[in-house]
Amino acid sequence: MTLSAFDPQPARSAATEPVHHHNVSPSARVTRKILVLGATSGIAEAVCRIWASQGAQLFLVARNAEKLAAVAADLKTRGAAYVGTAVADLDDTAKHSELLSHAINSLTGMDIALLAHGVLGEQPRAEQDFHHAAQILHTNFVAPVSLLTWLSNYCVQRRSGVLAVISSVAGDRGRKSNYLYGSSKAGLSAFLAGLRNRIDREGVTVMTIKPGPVKTAMTAGMKGSEKFADVNKVAQSIVAAIDKRVDTLYVPFQWAPIMWVVRSIPERFFKKLNL
C-alpha cells in the first residue's frame, strides 16, 4: 500500500469545528471531510467533482496509481480544500483497518464515506468458473462488508456520519444476463438495510444508492450504452440525496417504478423471460 498526501499541510481544524449530527447545513459544506473508496470509478469521480467545487476535503482510495493521481490532480484543481490519496487493492480485507485509520487521520475526521468500488465481471465466465464468481462476490460484497463494519463502528462511536454505498438496480432481482453481479449487489443491499436498521437510531445514515445503467468506463462498449444515464446528472442526484440523508436512492429516479414492476412479476412468469 502506498500512501501519499497531495497537500502536506491540510487545514487541520477538527478541534474548532462543530460536530454535525443530523442535517449538514450548506454553510458547513466547505469543511466536509469525505472518504471515497474506489475513487477512479466513473460515478465516484463525477460525485467528487461536485464536492471538490464545494471546497470539500477528500481522501481518495483506488487501485491504479496513475489513474488515481489524475483524478486527485483534477479535484485539487477544481477547488478541493485537501486531497489525500492511497493506492490500495480493496480486495485485501486484512489491510482495511490500517487503510481506513490512515485515511481518517489524514482527514482529521470523517463526515461522509462513499463506497464506489465494484466490478461488473463476466457473467458467462462466472457460470462456468466458480473462481470468477467468487471474485465478483468478494469485490462487490465481502470487501464492502469489511469496510462498512469498520466504518460503521467508527461512526457509531461518534454518533454521526453518512455511509453512502453504491449498490445497483441489478440487485433487486436476479436475471440470467447478470445474476452474479446482481447477487453480489443484492447481498450488499440486504446488508445495508440491516445495518441501517441497527445504526440509524445511533445518528448514522446508511444510504443505498441504486443506479440504473450509467455511461461510464465500466459500461463503455455495452449494447445501447449511448442511451445510458449521464454520469454528471447521476452525480448531482447522489450529492443532493446525501445532503438530504435519503435511505435508498434509485438514480435516475425512473428506476424506482421500473424496479417495483420487475420485483412484482410472479416468479412462474419471470423465470421464462429473457432479461
Add this chain to the structure above:
Amino acid sequence: MPASTAEPTASASQASSESLPSGKPPFESWGRYPKYNARLVQLHWQSDFPSILAGSHEYVLPVGMGRSYGDVCLLKDGVLLQTTGMNRLLDFDPRTGILTAESGATLAQILDFAVPRGFFLPVTPGTKYVTLGGAIANDIHGKNHEAAGSFGNHVPCFEIVRSDGTRILCSPRDNAEWFQATIGGMGLTGLITWAQLRLKPIVSRGIDYEGIQYHGIDEFLELKQRYKNVEYTVSWVDCVSTGKNFARGIFMLGEHSRVPGELKPSPEPRLIFPMDAPGFALNRTSMSAFNAVIFHKQRKPHVRLVQDYEPFFYPLDSVLHWNRMYGRNGLVQFQYVIPWEGAKEGTIAILRAIANSGLASFLAVLKAFGDIPSLGMMSFPRPGIMLALDFPIKPGVTMQLLERLGDMTLDYGGRLYPAKDAAMTPRQFQSFYPNWERFARFRDPMITSSFWERVTDTNGVKPTV
C-alpha cells in the same frame, strides 16, 4: 511522396467491409456529410491509448466532439478514439493563467471552470463545444485573430502518444518539429493526451459590443481599418443578395468589459433543434428572406450595447443540434483565406459566384486575419480576408460549385480550411498546403483520417454526391 503516406489505404478498406446500416452512423461530423461507418472507442484515461487497441492492426483516429464539419474527424471503416471521457483539469496557476488539462476537456468545461475565477479563453471559435485537443489539432482561430493569432499561439506545451506507445513532450523548445506538426496536424501525429493553455484575465462576463451595417467589400475594409485596435472583430455577410444589396453585412466589434461584473458560470442550453428539417425548407426564397431579417434586425446602422459573452461568441450554441436545420443530407462549409494581394478582388469574385449560384444559406462570416504567424506546419490562418459559409448538400450541384470555388481560391493565392472541408480535391489541397509532404513524415503510421486519405490520394479520385 514519403512512404508513410502510401501504405494506409489498402488495409483501411480491408479492416471492415460492413456497409453503413440505414440508421445513424456511430459518429457524425457537424456537417453530417459524408456519413461513414466506423468503430467508436471511448478513451477515459491517458494510459488507454495504445493499450486499448490490444494489438489490433486497424487504423485509428483521435476525435473529440465532432464539431469539425467535414471528414477530418472521420475514418471510414476504422476506429475512432473519442477523447471526451478524458477531461480532467490537472493544474491551474492563477498567477500565470496557465491551465493544464487532458485533451478531451471541452472549451465549455474550461469556461465553466475559468470564468468564475476571472479567466477566459485566449482564442475561441464560434462554438464552445470543441475539445482542447481538437482546438490544437485544427489550430482554430477566433474573432481576435488580429490581436492574438490562432489557438496554438497560446499553448505552451502538450504531450502526444504515438501508436507504439512513445510519449513525446512538445513545446517550442522541446521537440519543436513535433510541436509544429501537431498544431494544426488534424490529429494525425499521435493522440494528444494533455495540453497547457494560457488563459487571460477578465473582470466581467460582459462584452462591449458594437454592430455597424455595411454595404460592399470597400466599406468592410474601411471598417476593418478603422477598428483595427479593437480586440474582437467579425462580420456577418449576406451571400444571397445581388444588385444594390450585394455583399451587405453587419460589422461586429467587441471588447471585454472593463467594468467589474458578476462572474457566474453559464446556464445549460435549453433549446434543442428537435429533428431534421425537410429538404425544401432551405431554398432561394427562404434564404433571401432570412438574410433580409438578419440585416434589418439591427434597426439602426450603428448600435452599441453591453452583451453577455455567450451570445457574442456562441450565438448558435444556445440551440443544440442546429445542424439538423439542413436536413438529413447535411451541409458542407466553404472557408477560405486569401492573402491581401488578391483579397479584395478574390472576395468580390467569389461572393458574386456564390450569390449567382443561388445555393448559399445565411450563416456567412467575413473577417480579416492579422499578421501573427500561426505555429503549425499545416495551420490554416494567414494574413488576408477570410470567408466562411454553409451550403446545404444538393446532389449533383453543391460539390461542383465547391470545386469551382476552390479553384478560384487557388487562383487568388488563397487556401481552404481542412476542418471545414468535405470537398477539396487532392490537387487543390497539395497546392494550398505545399508543406504537406514534410508534414506527412510526422504522421503516425497507424493514424489516418478520411480527409487525409482523400486529399493525399494521387489517383485523382474526386468526391461525389
